[in-house]
Amino acid sequence: MATSNRRNPLGLAVLGLLVEAPMHPHAMVATLRERGMDRMFKVTTGSLYDVVRALEKAGWIEARETVRVGARPERTVYQHTESGREEFVRWVDELVRVPAEEYPKFVSAVAYLGALGPDGAVSALRERAGRVRASLEELRQAHREASGQVPRLFVVEAEYAVRMREAELGWLEEIAGDIETGRLAWPDVEPGWIHTPEES
Numbered sequence: 001m002a003t004s005n006r007r008n009p010l011g012l013a014v015l016g017l018l019v020e021a022p023m024h025p026h027a028m029v030a031t032l033r034e035r036g037m038d039r040m041f042k043v044t045t046g047s048l049y050d051v052v053r054a055l056e057k058a059g060w061i062e063a064r065e066t067v068r069v070g071a072r073p074e075r076t077v078y079q080h081t082e083s084g085r086e087e088f089v090r091w092v093d094e095l096v097r098v099p100a101e102e103y104p105k106f107v108s109a110v111a112y113l114g115a116l117g118p119d120g121a122v123s124a125l126r127e128r129a130g131r132v133r134a135s136l137e138e139l140r141q142a143h144r145e146a147s148g149q150v151p152r153l154f155v156v157e158a159e160y161a162v163r164m165r166e167a168e169l170g171w172l173e174e175i176a177g178d179i180e181t182g183r184l185a186w187p188d189v190e191p192g193w194i195h196t197p198e199e200s
Contacts, residue, residue, distance in 0.1 A: 009041050010051045015088040022064045024075040025052050036142050052078060060084030118179050118186045125176040129169055136165040
């Protein structure tokens with residue numbers, strides 16, 4: 001049970017919100033979106049309800065009360081259990097301490113960049129760089145706005161996201177430039193040729 005819940009980063013987010021205050025799922029979704037955390041993982045009301053049910057089944061959260069505002073349907077407010085708070089701290093500690101193997105799709109594609117040919121590779125890299133640049137500006141703006149409202153400790157994840165985007169953008173521009181200037185040698189081979197480790 002614990003292992004499966006730990007695979008879902010949305011579960012960590014729910015536990016983190018409940019450290020701040022008891023909350024019902026609709027408020028959780030709204031808060032995560034307001035904080036831009038939907039950039040890190042998919043946040044929908046349905047997926048969040050699934051996570052809440054799993055956390056409740058695991059005994060990490062529990063219903064505190066049911067509330068009704070106006071004509072809206074009743075909503076269940078959840079809070080941590082003692083074991084849930086302890087699990088949250090263990091989970092955060094482990095994720096900070098131990099690097100996890102991640103498998104981004106982009107890295108998989110970069111391994112076969114040769115298939116695009118020099119012009120195609122530069123075009124694709126430049127287009128991605130433009131998209132990353134736009135995303136970076138959004139992140140910087142969100143970080144600036146949040147930084148003026150809360151202590152730095154509460155926005156360090158935004159700092160990290162900005163630095164990662166900056167690093168990616170720098171790499172994209174460097175590689176595209178190296179292809180254009182010839183600093184990154186491109187073998188004279190048939191179109192569609194892909195270099196693989198076995199061919200080294």
